[in-house]
Amino acid sequence: MTLSLPMIALVVVFILLGVGLYALLVVSNLIKVVVALQILGKGAVLALVIAGSLRGQANLGQSMALTVIVADTIVAVVGLALAVQVRRHFDTLDLKSLTTLRR
């Protein structure tokens, strides 16, 4: 396998998805969770562009990547708004202490 640009980008996609998934599993800060979702989203955008260019349907892949960018940004906005409101009401961003039940 030669080290061509799409192959390098494909490796980057897999590692970005891996890093994002690991962060989602491990991180317990609400704003860090949004950072992890952003990293996953960048992997998805890159994957769509590569898939489009490899299969000779570059414009289809690019228009879907555009949709993913918009959706990803909205997810970040809503997630950050939720985090801010959680901080106001519960005075913490830690997912583990985010409960109203007594322990």
Place this chain on the structure above:
Amino acid sequence: MWHVIIAVGILACAVMAIRVQRLLVSALWLAGTSALVAMLIYLLGAPEIAVIELSVGAGLVTVLFVFAINIAGEENRAVQAMIPKPLAYGAVILAVIIAGWLCLPTLTVDLPASPALTLGSSLWGDRAVDTVLQVVLIFAGVLGVLGLLAEGKTHASLENKA
């Protein structure tokens, strides 16, 4: 050569964005990731998407993060992982292997070549539903920003009113 440098830079920025303790620094590493991803997309021959990724991913989202961290404040507490780290490593490796196993064989399948559309006709013609959906999503985003800015009534003010 440049491709490899950009790829390594993306991975380093992504890992640093997760590892760093301060939220503000994490947001800046995320902006760096986004800028380098935009460069890679440009090299892959999609300059329009690269420009949008750069302006939205590295610009707008970073501003939103800084804004939200400014309101919510940093939280410097010793954080513990949600699940044990070896379990997380195992799950991630398993997921990446399954994704590769499902995706890589499809790269060699031959599809009929599509008619040579431009990005504009593909976006506004073929995927018009997506474009309408994006408008709806942007409205949802506006509501989200209003939620970010809303003061939120405290219990005291509610009791005073009653």
